[in-house]
Amino acid sequence: MFNLVDHLPSGFASAVSGAWQFLVLGGPAIWAIGAVSVIMVALILWKIARLLAFGAWSGGRQTERAVALWDQGREAEALALLERRHSLRARLARAAMKARRDPGLSTEAAEAETARVARALLAQARGGLRGLELIATIAPLLGLLGTVLGMIAAFQALQEAGARADPATLAGGIWEALLTTAAGMAVAIPASVSLVWFEAVVDRLRHDMEDAATRIFLRSRAKGRAALAAAAE
Template identity: 70%
Template structure:
């Protein structure tokens, strides 16, 4: 604990800002994983495929009953598509539009928080660089003030402390970028599955 406080003190205000970003990154990452579990990003594929198989075989009621009320994003999209196709008040084009609207809403929900992680991955290294530049300026100002009596070891110590912020910024930015890339790949796969399910429902099944 003392080492951590010393590290924060040596880095100055910038290191505190980077530390705050690290806490936000961890909180966002845990929240996204929890959210993905809540909306069934990694589940629902099997039951949705089973429902679509029933739909394509002509048993619309059984297919829709298997996925109606489920929390999985895939199941919710498939249920919307089936219900839209069965609604006599909707034309085929209107049913597609309704399905697309719901799909966009579900994907927007799944992508929540991505911009914040992207921002952290971008500004953390810049904050680290800012802290290093400010530290270097202070170190060379001290060197100028000391004149001929300057202690090289003191200058080296000031530069070392300044470089801490650059390292800290990278330590925060790299995990943030990795988590963002992973989350985006999960949502991209989800989007592909949703598009596939909707296409199968609209191209074959009860009229």
């Protein structure tokens, strides 16, 4: 009968065999934790790709240049600079500029429209974080559940053995049960670290977007006050 493990390199075959034994010893809880770990890795990679596409680590240099042009009164140039940019900062700044230039919108309405766009963009940036939060919460619980079930099975075996009980058998059952707790913690720790990191990145994006929108509307308000003062004279 063909055995795939026999045809693998010795080091890799040993690792595969050890991983399989680990899954068998841990029981259903380990299988559940293994599935959760695969989902976690896929979610982290997907989130990194999404944040890269959103320009989370680009620094927002083009958006900063566009806002500077807007401050100088070069509104058309500022909008042209942002027209083909797809980062969240650029999209928010472009929305704020277009809303402010729309003659059909008052200042309050333009600010409300910009806030609506900002909420939608931040919701995109935060996508997937609830999944990581859930994994960080349930992975240790799955491990604890596996440990409790394993301890119950170990003590049932001890009870059935009666006076002939072997302490070594009990010890073996206990360490096998504790495997699930270790596995759950091994999944929860990177999930928690990734969650905190992604939240920090999103908070930075939110700060930059708020700063850009505030500068755009402050300049517009100053322009409006200057026009009123000139008219009064």
